[in-house]
Amino acid sequence: MEINDLLEADADVAAYPYPFRVISLKEGVAQLGSPRSAQFSAIQALRIMYPDLKKAGAVSDEMMAAQDELARVQSHVGKLVKSQEDVNSVRWVLDQQWLTENGAQFF
Template identity: 40%
Template sequence: MSNKQQFLIVLALFLGLALLWFLKQDPTLNQLNGMLKADTELQAYPYPFRAIKVENGIATLSSPRSAQVSVLHFFNIAKPGLDTSNPDSPAMIAAQKELAHVQEKAGKLAKEQPGIQDIQWEIDRSWYASHGIKVE
């Protein structure tokens, strides 16, 4: 096989993969993620809320909150200067209210998008894994 033939095969494979990637893009999901990234309040928060999927008018958004992971684990990562030894301290209560507010805003922004009737939340296993915490 000549170098030219090898090059054409590699080029065809590359173009095929690029086409496959392009066809798998979900414009609604991309638009929703773009909108979440554009919000200055969400951008300023240490956790990047994002849309995972959109199906039948329901947007699934990532969340650091879950019964599976203590919010203390989240704050130890996202707000390393926060003293998490006393969950009832004013600083912890304020941090929890801020997280609830920011997550509520992400959900509200998602619901405002055309075609989105409802949202659901899914624990962000990959975010935790990137910080050394395995979520079952």
């Protein structure tokens, strides 16, 4: 089974609004797409994934819960990928393509 098939088959990952996936696997390093990074905050990403959060404050209960869920699912994805025999480590990279396709603007 391909790693991305494994991710798609996982109920938690499949139900999440961001499609976590392996972009490449080279020499044991799995490069995974992420909706957040130092250049694009979790709050910005969550406002794209959850339109109801567009007006929510950064420290609102709804935003904090969404951040916790993003962290939980992303951690779960990392563990699933690292559990594969041919994966030694995971490297997260900002998925600018997905974000742009969903309304993000990068300057």
